Amino acid sequence: MEEHDFLADYDPSQFDRPSVTVDVTLLAVQGEQLVTWLVRRKEHPYRGRWALPGGFVGIDESLDDAAARVLSAKSGVSDVYLEQLFTFGAPNRDPRMRVISVSYYALVDLQRLLARDHDRAGVCVGRLEVPWEGQTGGAVEVRREDSSLRLAFDHAAQIGMAVARVRGHLANTPIGFQLLPSRFTIRALQDVHEAVLGHTLNKDSFRRRMLASGELQATGEYQTDVGHRPAELYRFASRRAI
């Protein structure tokens, strides 16, 4: 135990230090599908492949600040739900050098994301294909039109972990509204839940459960221009104004 203790407590300035980055999985819902925001890598390694928005953590910058900065810089959105996910630190995950990546995920209403101007060639919205159920976890496939995108680093695993985490949160806490505009119908909320969970839900009990949760606040307003009875619009009771 002596030697172990010695190594564990050794003066760190004598050790090589790893680089530390943040990567952000920005999730949104498009129709019935979960999508994520990807940027094309311009440099080696993995040049030309698709990657999560990411960047190095400043020496005096908190991890949360770094994630928000990187996300804003590479997607244009800020003031979104952002939560730390997991830290990926396999010694060879970056072939250049030791890089430890603190992975975050963010949720946004797709319309807020698409409202920004973007360099169309350098970014894309990829459709997630999740080959497992529940919170099993594992890598996901990302598709655009009919082709499967080749992702850089361990980003397919990071996105998979983000999906598993959001699925877990959805059962316990109301975060579905982070993927919707401020006013939405209960049906739209159900679509979001179904897209995230990857399976359909019972309409009646979903409605009852949401109304019973106390998180929804009726606005008295209704949909317009729909070819059927218009649904009432709700907002989240504890939602912050945007």
Next chain:
Amino acid sequence: MEEHDFLADYDPSQFDRPSVTVDVTLLAVQGEQLVTWLVRRKEHPYRGRWALPGGFVGIDESLDDAAARVLSAKSGVSDVYLEQLFTFGAPNRDPRMRVISVSYYALVDLQRLLARDHDRAGVCVGRLEVPWEGQTGGAVEVRREDSSLRLAFDHAAQIGMAVARVRGHLANTPIGFQLLPSRFTIRALQDVHEAVLGHTLNKDSFRRRMLASGELQATGEYQTDVGHRPAELYRFASRRAI
């Protein structure tokens, strides 16, 4: 966006790099209480205060390997349930320099831990007082006998997050047996659940739920030397031999 992009992608070798450590919250159950393993700091900062076992991550070492090494060095136990929890990276969490700590938690049968020889003055088993319910989260208080222990760094918050995580896992997956010897009674398992969750459980439905889960395997053996009808001993169906 140009300048942001530039900064985000800048060559990291030009930046100062943070040090990266792992800290491990080793949890066990003693009677009806959750306890954790602490070591006394011999050096500044926080000299003399109690701290989680921790140490620097080697430049070619995975995070999981570092956590297992540090835990083994400072507590003597290995082959325990060990899972990454959260990464703490506030810029001033260590007054010496920027240190980012990847926090882990581990679960162990207290008897396995106490079976080792330890430097009695430098380590202790602290009783956790959790001032919140459910998975709310937040810092915890750690007590020994009647005094509250002063913890180093953000370790009270790390332990709190470990408790919240274990509570969450307990609802979904059978990890309670990680805190028990290989053969145990259903009542002992319930005691573990109650210690972790911080509230009592219904005896009948706990029994039914555990038996229905399919995770328990009856051994046909029974307790001996108890002053009442002896309970049957079970083992976990998917438990690995230790």
Next chain:
DNA sequence: AAAATAGTGTCTATGAGACACTATAGT
């Protein structure tokens, strides 16, 4: 026999799914 806990059977309350029915928009 008394004390203490293990273990079983059954009733009840709660919440989800299923389904039938009414309501209200556009076409």
Next chain:
DNA sequence: ACTATAGTGTCTCATAGACACTATTTT
């Protein structure tokens, strides 16, 4: 009038809690 979806009321089924009862050990 027809179609599509919103929204309500009620029945059923599964699961947790409550409680009564029996079983088996030590003292």
